[in-house]
Amino acid sequence: MEGSDLLAVAQQRQAQVDGVLxxxxxxxxxxxSAFGQEYVELWEVLETNxxxxxxxxxxxxxxxxxxxxxxxxxxxxxxxxxxxxLHTALIVHDDVIDxxxxxxxIPNVSGSYRDRALAKGAxxxxxxxxxxxxxxxxxxxxxxNAYRLIDRSGVNDVTRIRLVEVMDDALFASAAGELIDMxxxxxxxxxxxxxxxxxxxxxxxxxxxxxxxxxxAILAGASEDVVATLADFGREIGVxxxxxxDLLGVFGKEADTGKTTIGDLREGKRTVLISYATSTRxxxxxxxxxxxPDLAEDEAERVREVLISSGAxxxxxxxxxxxxxxxxxxxxxxxxxxxxxxxxxxVADAVLGRVK
Amino acid sequence: MEGSDLLAVAQQRQAQVDGVLxxxxxxxxxxxSAFGQEYVELWEVLETNxxxxxxxxxxxxxxxxxxxxxxxxxxxxxxxxxxxxLHTALIVHDDVIDxxxxxxxIPNVSGSYRDRALAKGAxxxxxxxxxxxxxxxxxxxxxxNAYRLIDRSGVNDVTRIRLVEVMDDALFASAAGELIDMxxxxxxxxxxxxxxxxxxxxxxxxxxxxxxxxxxAILAGASEDVVATLADFGREIGVxxxxxxDLLGVFGKEADTGKTTIGDLREGKRTVLISYATSTRxxxxxxxxxxxPDLAEDEAERVREVLISSGAxxxxxxxxxxxxxxxxxxxxxxxxxxxxxxxxxxVADAVLGRVK
Numbered sequence: 001m002e003g004s005d006l007l008a009v010a011q012q013r014q015a016q017v018d019g020v021l022x023x024x025x026x027x028x029x030x031x032x033s034a035f036g037q038e039y040v041e042l043w044e045v046l047e048t049n050x051x052x053x054x055x056x057x058x059x060x061x062x063x064x065x066x067x068x069x070x071x072x073x074x075x076x077x078x079x080x081x082x083x084x085x086l087h088t089a090l091i092v093h094d095d096v097i098d099x100x101x102x103x104x105x106i107p108n109v110s111g112s113y114r115d116r117a118l119a120k121g122a123x124x125x126x127x128x129x130x131x132x133x134x135x136x137x138x139x140x141x142x143x144x145n146a147y148r149l150i151d152r153s154g155v156n157d158v159t160r161i162r163l164v165e166v167m168d169d170a171l172f173a174s175a176a177g178e179l180i181d182m183x184x185x186x187x188x189x190x191x192x193x194x195x196x197x198x199x200x201x202x203x204x205x206x207x208x209x210x211x212x213x214x215x216x217a218i219l220a221g222a223s224e225d226v227v228a229t230l231a232d233f234g235r236e237i238g239v240x241x242x243x244x245x246d247l248l249g250v251f252g253k254e255a256d257t258g259k260t261t262i263g264d265l266r267e268g269k270r271t272v273l274i275s276y277a278t279s280t281r282x283x284x285x286x287x288x289x290x291x292x293p294d295l296a297e298d299e300a301e302r303v304r305e306v307l308i309s310s311g312a313x314x315x316x317x318x319x320x321x322x323x324x325x326x327x328x329x330x331x332x333x334x335x336x337x338x339x340x341x342x343x344x345x346x347v348a349d350a351v352l353g354r355v356k
Numbered sequence: 357m358e359g360s361d362l363l364a365v366a367q368q369r370q371a372q373v374d375g376v377l378x379x380x381x382x383x384x385x386x387x388x389s390a391f392g393q394e395y396v397e398l399w400e401v402l403e404t405n406x407x408x409x410x411x412x413x414x415x416x417x418x419x420x421x422x423x424x425x426x427x428x429x430x431x432x433x434x435x436x437x438x439x440x441x442l443h444t445a446l447i448v449h450d451d452v453i454d455x456x457x458x459x460x461x462i463p464n465v466s467g468s469y470r471d472r473a474l475a476k477g478a479x480x481x482x483x484x485x486x487x488x489x490x491x492x493x494x495x496x497x498x499x500x501n502a503y504r505l506i507d508r509s510g511v512n513d514v515t516r517i518r519l520v521e522v523m524d525d526a527l528f529a530s531a532a533g534e535l536i537d538m539x540x541x542x543x544x545x546x547x548x549x550x551x552x553x554x555x556x557x558x559x560x561x562x563x564x565x566x567x568x569x570x571x572x573a574i575l576a577g578a579s580e581d582v583v584a585t586l587a588d589f590g591r592e593i594g595v596x597x598x599x600x601x602d603l604l605g606v607f608g609k610e611a612d613t614g615k616t617t618i619g620d621l622r623e624g625k626r627t628v629l630i631s632y633a634t635s636t637r638x639x640x641x642x643x644x645x646x647x648x649p650d651l652a653e654d655e656a657e658r659v660r661e662v663l664i665s666s667g668a669x670x671x672x673x674x675x676x677x678x679x680x681x682x683x684x685x686x687x688x689x690x691x692x693x694x695x696x697x698x699x700x701x702x703v704a705d706a707v708l709g710r711v712k
Contacts, residue, residue: 035532035558042535093496096452097489117542126542133453133538136492137531140449140499144527147503151520157513164507171500175493176391179398182489186473186482202391 010059016077017058017084021050024081024149028141045112046138049103050088057083057212060347064216064230067343072219078153079163079219082146083212086167089142090174090207096135097182101128104259110135143171155219162218170207177203184270190278191270193319197239200246205238225335233344236327241351243320246271248354250304251313265303266295273307273316282310317355324352366415372433373414373440377406380437380505384497401468402494405459406444413439413568416703420572420586423699428575434509435519435575438502439568442523445498446530446563452491453538457484460615465491499527511575518574526563533559540626546634547626549675553595556602561594581691589700592683597707599676602627604710606660607669621659622651629663629672638666673711680708 025047032039058080065076092109095101101111114131122130150163180199184191191199213234217227248257249264250273264271268291277283286306289299307313327348331341381403388395414436421432448465451457457467470487478486506519536555540547547555569590573583604613605620606629620627624647633639642662645655663669683704687697 031528032532035529036536038539039532039535042531089496093492097492099485122542129455130538130542134535136449136452137534137538140445140495140527141531143496143499144503144524147500148520148524151517161507164504168500168504171496172387173391175398175497176388176395178493179395179490180392182486182493183394186478186486 013062017080020077020081060212061216064213067340068220070220075153082149086146092139109138170211173202173206200242209238210234233330240320240323276315277312280310369418373436376433376437416568417572420569423696424576426576438505442502448495465494526567529558529562556598565594566590589686596676596679632671633668636666
């Protein structure tokens, strides 16, 4: 397809997913109105926190589904919207765990409720408590309804059961990854590179790549070997994505990524990049700077230089390419239809293209 | 039935529900073992926090189901177990919101993880954070799997969809009630009696009485009017139960209730009992004692005396009886089969019998 056609397809898919989510939230707000305006507002805040997304997971569902010949775009939109809502639930609760009130520069659910309470004169402590409480409730509603949207996709029972199992796998893995991440945050030592890869794969890659691709294939009625290969592809490219994302968190352009390149360093985020650096002799130079809450821009620049000179950046980039190539190798398998290969190659290229 | 027969039936039902939950947790732990021992332990803690329950909600499912002629006890056990897991999810997350680490004298999920972290030398703050984080994750797993257990009940698709809608109603109402409760906790003034009743109904009564009874009736293939009347009965008796529960939180015997009769007073819990007392002229005598964190037993005794002399206790008892009688009136409706009436009368009697 031409670039303009690709864009049109992408916009059409997104519009369809947005339509499902619009209807879902309209119904929920209408239903909530019987319980009072406060409850309607909770749903509005949840909607705001869902609508802002890149619709990344629905795109994975659609990509697999349409490349495998699926034509019921409405069903795909429901399944895509279900994964989008699962994503909302997981990040809302992740922010509760991390005590974050901002996501990508905008107040999240906790932040919205905290800010409202502050504006009404609540103490900082009471306002934060209100924010976190609302986020626990909102995340529960999103999680439960992720499941409900699959129910409403109108697919037959056999397909529905398979789809729900895939979503179950997504949550099961993500919870395991969140638990490992929680243990990391209480460790004194830096975790090893492979432990970080496992954590990132479980916490994010499985539900963002592996499961939505599988779901799209199942919905299209693909054979078991195609579904399995897509899961493998998703796992590999998902890990590559996480490594690249962490690289961009330090070396990216804020205009492109929408997040600062100093936040991860100040937080001391445990990434492949940093874990590798701890094994180099240059580590002593930057050790005190990683996780320094008031890290200055010139100090951050020094860290970046050392991450380059120590070889940490090259290592992480190389590892991302390694996983990217493993993903591409799966696409080359003979049972993968050409159309699917052509659809997924750009996905892998886009992930790896973000590195440079 | 004779008392001994009733006991045998109750034990058989409980054993069947416990069997479903045993299998569910065994499978989950087995599956978790691929992700490491830490994850298996999270599931063990979640199981411990589920197993301790009174199986109250499964009993409601079975009561309606069997009285309406249902014979597939395994299906009823799955649906009952689903409501039990929903209950676990809601209390685990409620404890996150309330920053509680103990429930009924035993460490809850947050408490188990906090205590382990403390034993390993973590600071109080870090240990509490670990506890709360684990509870967010564990509650998510319980919530999602509540839904999954309905899927696994083996019922036909039409029934399954109805059951899932009822569970959806349960979560939808409970989240609304939790939100109102959260607003209460940041209020300076005492909420009105009817606002407290609404909060307690939504937060607890709907998912504990109304929905499990409806689910049992739907599972039994009951007519719509029977399902609707059971929902009404459950709503009324559920409100009565909450009022009685709050009365027992101040006037109960610890040996019977398993909770102290000073905790609610120290916490300043907003109940019908206390809300009514604020409207009496005796309130000035006890105002400073309600919500006093270090309330002494002799002060608590003074509060109890005033709650009696002011008429607050009688009012709350009268209100509980009023809702109890409204519940019984629903059972008297002509379309309610005798067997169901005979099963539910003792439920209402048991609720009201706890007052005196």
